[in-house]
Amino acid sequence: MTASAMTLHASPWQRRWARFRRNRTALAGLCVLIGLIMFSLAAFPLEAFLGIDANNADLLSRFDPPSATNWLGHDELGRDVLIRLMYGGQVSLAVGFAATFLGAVIGISIGLAAGYFGGRVDALLMRFTDGIIALPLLPLLIVLAAIDLTKLGFSTDFARSGAASFYRIVLIIALIDWTRIARLVRASTLSIREREFVLAARVSGAGTIRILLRSVLPNVIAPIIVACSQVLGSVILFEAVLSFLGFGIVPPTPSWGNMLNNAQELVATAPLLAIYPGLFIFTTVIAVNFIGDGLQDAFDPRAE
Amino acid sequence: MIVFLLRRLLGMAVVLLVMSFVVYGLIGLMPGDPIDLMVLSNPGMTAADADRLRALHGLDQPLIARYWRWLIAALNGDFGFSRVYARPVLDIVGPALWQTTKLVALTLAISSILAIALGIRSAIRPGGKFDTLISFVSFAGISIPSFWLALILILAFAVGLGWLPASGMGRPGEGGFWDSARYLILPVATLVIANLGGVTRYARSSMIETLRMDFIRTARAKGAREPRVVLRHAFPNALTSVITVIGVNFGTLFSGALITETMFAQRGLGKTIYDAILGNDFNLALVALLFATFATLIGNLLADIAYAWLDPRISVT
Numbered sequence: 157m158t159a160s161a162m163t164l165h166a167s168p169w170q171r172r173w174a175r176f177r178r179n180r181t182a183l184a185g186l187c188v189l190i191g192l193i194m195f196s197l198a199a200f201p202l203e204a205f206l207g208i209d210a211n212n213a214d215l216l217s218r219f220d221p222p223s224a225t226n227w228l229g230h231d232e233l234g235r236d237v238l239i240r241l242m243y244g245g246q247v248s249l250a251v252g253f254a255a256t257f258l259g260a261v262i263g264i265s266i267g268l269a270a271g272y273f274g275g276r277v278d279a280l281l282m283r284f285t286d287g288i289i290a291l292p293l294l295p296l297l298i299v300l301a302a303i304d305l306t307k308l309g310f311s312t313d314f315a316r317s318g319a320a321s322f323y324r325i326v327l328i329i330a331l332i333d334w335t336r337i338a339r340l341v342r343a344s345t346l347s348i349r350e351r352e353f354v355l356a357a358r359v360s361g362a363g364t365i366r367i368l369l370r371s372v373l374p375n376v377i378a379p380i381i382v383a384c385s386q387v388l389g390s391v392i393l394f395e396a397v398l399s400f401l402g403f404g405i406v407p408p409t410p411s412w413g414n415m416l417n418n419a420q421e422l423v424a425t426a427p428l429l430a431i432y433p434g435l436f437i438f439t440t441v442i443a444v445n446f447i448g449d450g451l452q453d454a455f456d457p458r459a460e
Numbered sequence: 461m462i463v464f465l466l467r468r469l470l471g472m473a474v475v476l477l478v479m480s481f482v483v484y485g486l487i488g489l490m491p492g493d494p495i496d497l498m499v500l501s502n503p504g505m506t507a508a509d510a511d512r513l514r515a516l517h518g519l520d521q522p523l524i525a526r527y528w529r530w531l532i533a534a535l536n537g538d539f540g541f542s543r544v545y546a547r548p549v550l551d552i553v554g555p556a557l558w559q560t561t562k563l564v565a566l567t568l569a570i571s572s573i574l575a576i577a578l579g580i581r582s583a584i585r586p587g588g589k590f591d592t593l594i595s596f597v598s599f600a601g602i603s604i605p606s607f608w609l610a611l612i613l614i615l616a617f618a619v620g621l622g623w624l625p626a627s628g629m630g631r632p633g634e635g636g637f638w639d640s641a642r643y644l645i646l647p648v649a650t651l652v653i654a655n656l657g658g659v660t661r662y663a664r665s666s667m668i669e670t671l672r673m674d675f676i677r678t679a680r681a682k683g684a685r686e687p688r689v690v691l692r693h694a695f696p697n698a699l700t701s702v703i704t705v706i707g708v709n710f711g712t713l714f715s716g717a718l719i720t721e722t723m724f725a726q727r728g729l730g731k732t733i734y735d736a737i738l739g740n741d742f743n744l745a746l747v748a749l750l751f752a753t754f755a756t757l758i759g760n761l762l763a764d765i766a767y768a769w770l771d772p773r774i775s776v777t
Contacts, residue, residue: 181596283471287475287478290475290711290753290756290757290760291475291479291753291756292711292712292714292715292716292749292752292753292755292756293712293715294715294716294718294719294730295715295718295730295733295734295749295752296483296749298718298733298734298737299483299486299487299490299737299745299749300486302490302491302737303486303489303490304489304490304491307488307489307490307491308489389602389603393603393605396605396607396608397605397606397607397719400605400607401719401722401734413605416607416608416611419608419611420611420614420723423611423614423615423619424619427615427619430611430615431612431615433608434605434608434611434612437605437608438600438603438604438605438608441603441604441605442599442600442603444603445599445602445603446599449599
């Protein structure tokens with residue numbers, strides 16, 4: 157069997173994967189992202205192996221140079237830089253994936269509803285989406301992040317905890333990152349809702365929710381994946397900048413953004429401490445953007 | 461056109477109205493009630509004094525009533541006072557708006573010219589060496605965290621080489637034009653680098669699309685030379701969609717410059733919002749945020765008008 161005959165018989169997903177694999181930068185991006193995830197997870201075994209505690213501040217060993225147990229040296233509070241970069245990576249990547257996923261859920265719901273019901277529902281939801289897109293997002297995120305959780309009825313202990321700062325930043329980023337996904341899902345839903353199999357499902361008495369989840373959603377999954385991969389990069393950047401400004405993940409929990417909190421003073425004294433975390437953010441986002449670009453090409457039906 | 465404009469302006473008014481209400485409500489949820497702050501700074505005040513002050517400023521009334529009073533005053537041109545500066549907020553927002561306008565205008569001018577030139581050059585041979593290089597650099601520009609880019613630039617040009625000031629705006633009236641311009645170089649460079657990638661990619665793809673069209677083939681068939689085909693025939697047609705992106709960027713930069721302004725201590729609109737939120741100066745934060753929203757909406761509107769004006773196929777009604 158020749159190669160072209162094989163591609164003819166391959167499933168759409170196999171064809172997409174084959175196209176994605178041919179894109180060298182996208183493949184490199186995927187490898188880098190997997191590498192970064194493994195690097196972040198290596199914090200647990202490495203911490204045990206070296207026998208150190210990265211949250212343990214030791215003011216006597218501030219700015220210590222790299223050594224046998226502290227491979228990248230110590231930070232301004234005498235904590236191990238390498239292990240904190242790994243834990244920071246876990247937090248930054250987790251926020252990125254969680255906020256993208258939550259935003260996708262919002263975007264898919266709004267996009268499906270607007271595309272499937274059409275008419276006034278569509279007009280209203282799309283005006284709303286346009287309105288969100290037109291807002292100055294960064295200052296708005298800062299306002300949302302500055303809200304005092306105790307005034308919303310949460311306990312003071314919870315409001316000050318690291319977990320609260322994680323949930324809060326995931327939630328507020330998700331509140332603004334869904335717009336692109338909603339628009340794409342709406343456009344795809346519009347073209348699918350008139351197709352025969354949707355009609356068949358409706359005639360055979362399936363309820364709206366069932367039609368949306370079983371007939372429409374599986375057929376718009378490709379644009380959703382592409383949109384999510386494109387949103388992920390900007391979400392990681394939002395987390396980084398909010399944490400950097402002090403409105404995101406609260407120290408001592410590290411994230412790549414808040415490890416740069418004191419960077420402006422460090423630039424003159426310990427420039428490497430200001431370089432590492434940003435380099436990780438930059439590498440992650442560029443890898444994710446290359447993957448997104450590759451996915452867009454691979455999932456584009458016109459590329460056949 | 462008139463109907464289109466009126467409808468868009470009405471839409472903008474609605475967005476601003478909703479935005480002002482939402483932000484007004486959110487600000488009430490922020491830590492640090494102004495009266496609490498007064499009590500903290502003045503131990504002689506009793507709880508009864510605080511209550512009286514609340515009643516005096518109308519803070520004991522429900523949210524809707526307070527917002528309504530604020531809105532009526534704002535519509536009459538009275539945006540209230542800044543708590544920290546003890547001056548009308550417009551006195552503070554005005555200069556900030558001007559500072560941000562300077563930054564944004566310089567950034568847009570430089571990055572648009574560069575992006576269009578790079579985009580055209582890339583589009584002439586898509587997939588070629590130049591295109592591959594520029595595409596990689598564009599991705600890097602889109603992906604770099606701007607606060608970190610600012611740090612690197614400070615590290616290189618202020619700390620390392622000592623050529624440029626790390627932050628600040630210079631003293632007004634001293635040192636002349638060049639002295640104050642020196643303070644703008646690093647912030648504008650940061651904004652240009654962060655902004656360039658997106659516009660370049662857009663210019664490139666719009667140019668590639670145009671170069672595939674029939675009228676380009678006609679131009680080549682009638683014997684026009686390649687530079688003329690690219691610059692005289694393709695470029696003006698590709699420009700329309702690039703203009704749209706520049707217009708949208710104008711809007712997003714007005715608030716997106718927040719990080720750069722904060723990093724380089726430029727007292728622009730973004731830094732004003734940021735400092736006001738940190739300093740519990742809620743009225744200033746609210747008004748500055750509304751001005752940022754207004755700038756974003758104007759940017760989008762200008763983009764649409766320019767698009768319709770440059771492309772006769774689009775009719776706005």
